[in-house]
Amino acid sequence: MNLIIPKNYKSSLSARETQDAIKFVRTRFEQRLSSALNLSRVTAPVFVAAGEGINDDLSGSERKVDFTMKNLKGVTAEIVQSLAKWKRIALSKYDFKVGEGLYTNMNAIRRDDDIDNLHSIYVDQWDWELVIDKGQRKLAFLEEVAKKIVGEIALTSREVTEKFPALGQSKLSEKVLVISSQELEDKYPNLSAKERENKIVKEHKSVVLTQIGGKLKSGKPHDSRAPDYDDWSMNCDILFWCDVLDCAVEISSMGIRVDEAALKAQLKIAGCLDRAKLKYHKMLLEGELPLTIGGGIGQSRVCLLLLNKAHLGEVHASIWSKEMVEECRRNNIELL
Secondary structure, three states: OOOOOOOOOOOOOOHHHHHHHHHHHHHHHHHHHHHHHOEEEOOOOOEEEOOOOOOOOOOOOOOOOEEEEOOEEEEEEEEOOOOHHHHHHHHHHOOOOOOOEEEEEEEEEOOOOOOOOOOOOEEEEEEEEEEOOHHHOOHHHHHHHHHHHHHHHHHHHHHHHHHOHHHOOOOOOOOOEEEEHHHHHHHOOOOOHHHHHHHHHHHHOEEEEEOOOOEOOOOOEOOOOOOOOEEEEEEEEEEEEEOOOOEEEEEEEEEEEOOHHHHHHHHHHHOOHHHHHOHHHHHHHOOOOOOEEEEEEEHHHHHHHHOOOOOHHHOOOOOOOHHHHHHHHHOOOOOO
């Protein structure tokens, strides 16, 4: 069992106050994100048809939850793992223009995710996607958008601590360090990827870590990324330092999405050229989809961070091992 138990932990808020605070955080940040990036809210699927390449393959090894249906013979549905590809199709379908975007509440089941303080088989995100032009397909624009998101999270943190004084003063700052995965490896060559993240985020508190997915000088990528949604040269993770857990917390993974050239190159590197025959990939390669930037922002992780919680199970309901539930109860971590 991989579980962090903070010493002398006690929630700053009661169970009832926690529910009120969760609602406040979700409502305020959603409003802020929508305004900052010019996003309109849309409805999104919980499941999609298998075999069309629309579901997110994440790192490529995760098993999807699938099922058949009584009245749709020969069709298998898959619970979404994220909506990275679906959103791009939706932008085209709804005729969004450059500078306009969408966001949605994404609820996923990731059956192969770890189960610990920061991971659950249930995933809830604000998934967002914005139409861009060719001139915006550059790292500087990615960094600009990521900094906006950091700023809106910091502002939401200040608002929730004003409304719920028991949380204490907000420690989140709009100041953020931008660093590439290669620069981070160069800085700490003898540490693992996770150790490098913890080291740099503990020092700077807020970090935008860029260019994830391709191999570094060490011969290994900083972390795995599917080859068919983010352009590995123009993507990033947003990380904050969590004092309660004494570790870095990834709040968002985002990126400028692949164009035709990047898709072909990354499919080849990943040994996945067969995906080019799938519906989504054919649409992209044939120029039917807009250029976009997008990502997912973990709703429960934002709540955990802003409400000084020690476990995702304090802010959303999921399934945990009996051993974890008992250990948490003994240490004042009350799982929903």
